[in-house]
Amino acid sequence: MASTETKTSPESGSVEAGLDALETAQPGRTPFRKTFVDKVVPPITAIVVVLVVWQGLITLKIVADPTKLPTPGAVWHAFRNDWLQGKLLGYIWTSVSRGLLGFCLALLIGTPLGLLVARVRFVRAAIGPILSGLQSLPSVAWVPPAVIWLGLNNSMMYAVILLGAVPSIANGLVSGVDQVPPLFLRAGRTMGARGLKGTWHVTLPAALPGYVAGMKQGWAFSWRSLMAAEIIANFPDLGTGLGQLLENARTASDMAMVFEAILLILFVGIAIDLLIFSPLERWVLRSRGLLVKG
Amino acid sequence: MATTLAKAAESVEYAARLEQVSKSFATPGGQQLVLDDITLDVAPGEFVTLLGASGCGKSTLLNLVAGLDRPTAGSITTDGRPALMFQEHALFPWLTAGKNIELALKLRGVAKSERRGRAEELLELVRLKGAYGKRVHELSGGMRQRVALARALAQESNLLLMDEPFAALDAITRDVLHDELTRIWSETGLSVLFVTHNVREAVRLAQRVVLLSSRPGRVAREWDVDIPQPRRIEDAPVAELSLEITEVLRGEIRRHGQH
Ligand SMILES: Nc1ncnc2c1ncn2[C@@H]1O[C@H](COP(=O)(O)OP(=O)(O)OP(=O)(O)O)[C@@H](O)[C@H]1O
Ligand SMILES: [Mg+2]
Numbered sequence: 001m002a003s004t005e006t007k008t009s010p011e012s013g014s015v016e017a018g019l020d021a022l023e024t025a026q027p028g029r030t031p032f033r034k035t036f037v038d039k040v041v042p043p044i045t046a047i048v049v050v051l052v053v054w055q056g057l058i059t060l061k062i063v064a065d066p067t068k069l070p071t072p073g074a075v076w077h078a079f080r081n082d083w084l085q086g087k088l089l090g091y092i093w094t095s096v097s098r099g100l101l102g103f104c105l106a107l108l109i110g111t112p113l114g115l116l117v118a119r120v121r122f123v124r125a126a127i128g129p130i131l132s133g134l135q136s137l138p139s140v141a142w143v144p145p146a147v148i149w150l151g152l153n154n155s156m157m158y159a160v161i162l163l164g165a166v167p168s169i170a171n172g173l174v175s176g177v178d179q180v181p182p183l184f185l186r187a188g189r190t191m192g193a194r195g196l197k198g199t200w201h202v203t204l205p206a207a208l209p210g211y212v213a214g215m216k217q218g219w220a221f222s223w224r225s226l227m228a229a230e231i232i233a234n235f236p237d238l239g240t241g242l243g244q245l246l247e248n249a250r251t252a253s254d255m256a257m258v259f260e261a262i263l264l265i266l267f268v269g270i271a272i273d274l275l276i277f278s279p280l281e282r283w284v285l286r287s288r289g290l291l292v293k294g
Numbered sequence: 295m296a297t298t299l300a301k302a303a304e305s306v307e308y309a310a311r312l313e314q315v316s317k318s319f320a321t322p323g324g325q326q327l328v329l330d331d332i333t334l335d336v337a338p339g340e341f342v343t344l345l346g347a348s349g350c351g352k353s354t355l356l357n358l359v360a361g362l363d364r365p366t367a368g369s370i371t372t373d374g375r376p377a378l379m380f381q382e383h384a385l386f387p388w389l390t391a392g393k394n395i396e397l398a399l400k401l402r403g404v405a406k407s408e409r410r411g412r413a414e415e416l417l418e419l420v421r422l423k424g425a426y427g428k429r430v431h432e433l434s435g436g437m438r439q440r441v442a443l444a445r446a447l448a449q450e451s452n453l454l455l456m457d458e459p460f461a462a463l464d465a466i467t468r469d470v471l472h473d474e475l476t477r478i479w480s481e482t483g484l485s486v487l488f489v490t491h492n493v494r495e496a497v498r499l500a501q502r503v504v505l506l507s508s509r510p511g512r513v514a515r516e517w518d519v520d521i522p523q524p525r526r527i528e529d530a531p532v533a534e535l536s537l538e539i540t541e542v543l544r545g546e547i548r549r550h551g552q553h
């Protein structure tokens with residue numbers, strides 16, 4: 001068969017190199033100044049505008065009652081007080097540790113559940129529709145039954161987190177698996193990746209974008225329902241989280257503290273998303289070339 | 295140059311043997327016969343191109359040989375599990391070029407310590423030395439097909455199935471890859487079953503061209519290609535035989551217009 005020596009036309013190699021050079025994208029780095037102007041300046045401007053309008057409402061006596069609308073200064077004071085007394089980080093940590101621990105439990109339950117629904121036809125027919133229907137149920141609705149089942153305690157709060165996050169995580173994984181291009185599965189099979197090997201080496205990595213999207217949504221859901229649960233289960237010995245802080249502020253009619261608690265809940269939710277889930281999602285998408293550089 | 299069917303009696307050895315293979319699909323309008331009574335041998339080390347009009351069942355046939363689907367009738371035997379290279383590169387986007395190749399090695403049971411070196415050798419074989427750490431989306435179309443070729447070669451199958459692997463590439467890149475494929479084939483002694491609807495490509499590459507008719511797909515005719523390698527697609531003998539085959543292919547297609 002080997003009638004041919006490696007006698008392919010000599011210029012073929014260099015043509016090839018030229019083609020490769022032409023067709024490979026030149027990597028570029030965005031300069032720091034541009035990132036700063038594009039990403040940092042707009043949100044800071046927005047915050048400044050909100051503060052100016054807020055202060056304006058009070059200075060111009062459009063809202064005069066400080067029990068309805070505290071001044072930005074009073075809210076700042078509430079933050080400062082809690083910080084100086086060393087309580088601020090405690091509030092945050094109580095809620096965040098609950099939320100993240102509950103979320104990790106939800107991952108441990110939601111992942112195998114999602115795989116089962118995705119791969120076993122009987123399980124999918126049995127609970128698939130319920131699982132995706134559960135996503136449109138506001139997870140706060142689980143708080144009253146959880147209180148009745150488990151009482152006003154920590155397990156109730158974890159149960160509420162699980163009920164919020166597990167369906168999202170499982171559903172994300174199911175839709176991720178469903179959207180795996182058949183071509184990848186066939187390519188895997190010709191290489192000998194069948195059964196469990198196929199699941200591990202092809203199906204799961206291919207389903208990762210959907211899975212991460214489900215995780216992101218699961219976190220958003222569980223954070224919301226955790227806050228609802230904390231507002232209701234308010235005993236000092238359970239520890240004071242952000243929900244409890246909000247409820248304490250309400251009973252004390254301290255509007256500055258109410259604002260403090262709401263802002264904290266908002267910022268912690270955003271921060272977890274920005275620090276954990278968004279980078280994870282971006283990494284998954286970017287490494288596959290699915291993220292168009294904005 | 296026309297020859298009759300396979301030299302079945304003499305070749306006890308074969309890389310793939312198809313005996314009276316038929317395949318039909320269930321469609322809303324009833325059973326649709328796509329492949330009818332295909333008998334074909336690929337000898338060890340032989341380069342066969344399978345030529346046919348669009349929709350005549352070429353991909354279906356390769357899927358059957360690759361074991362991704364079962365024939366409705368007849369039997370297919372291959373010497374080990376064939377490697378298959380798809381029309382789209384089918385590389386895994388979550389792995390780098392090098393890791394794609396290493397996955398094929400891993401699934402074949404190659405020890406971890408040897409994989410990296412072997413993957414780099416294969417990349418060198420397809421002249422992509424520096425591409426080990428590149429993501430799939432960072433490679434051009436031609437480079438992707440070469441990585442896909444390297445991944446298929448990593449399976450160390452005796453038979454390489456290729457489903458129009460260069461159809462989406464521009465003429466110059468395709469030319470380069472033809473040279474590469476011929477070189478690799480002659481260096482490795484692989485058997486290749488290469489599907490295309492491009493007559494010149496078929497003649498440029500093959501030792502034997504098999505023409506499939508359409509609806510249902512049957513082996514219409516075969517040609518042995520005695521032109522010595524390396525050939526170029528614009529060589530006169532290649533053009534001449536292409537013309538002859540194109541005439542027959544036209545006739546096949548015309549026959550369908552009359553029904
Ligand atoms: N899974 C399937 N179910 C039903 N019909 C199918 C299926 N797969 C292929 N066919 C039919 O079989 C015929 C041959 O398809 P195939 O993809 O093998 O053609 P092809 O020769 O590879 O065409 P092309 O050159 O366009 O790739 C087509 O008419 C197609 O509609
Ligand atoms: Mg095809």
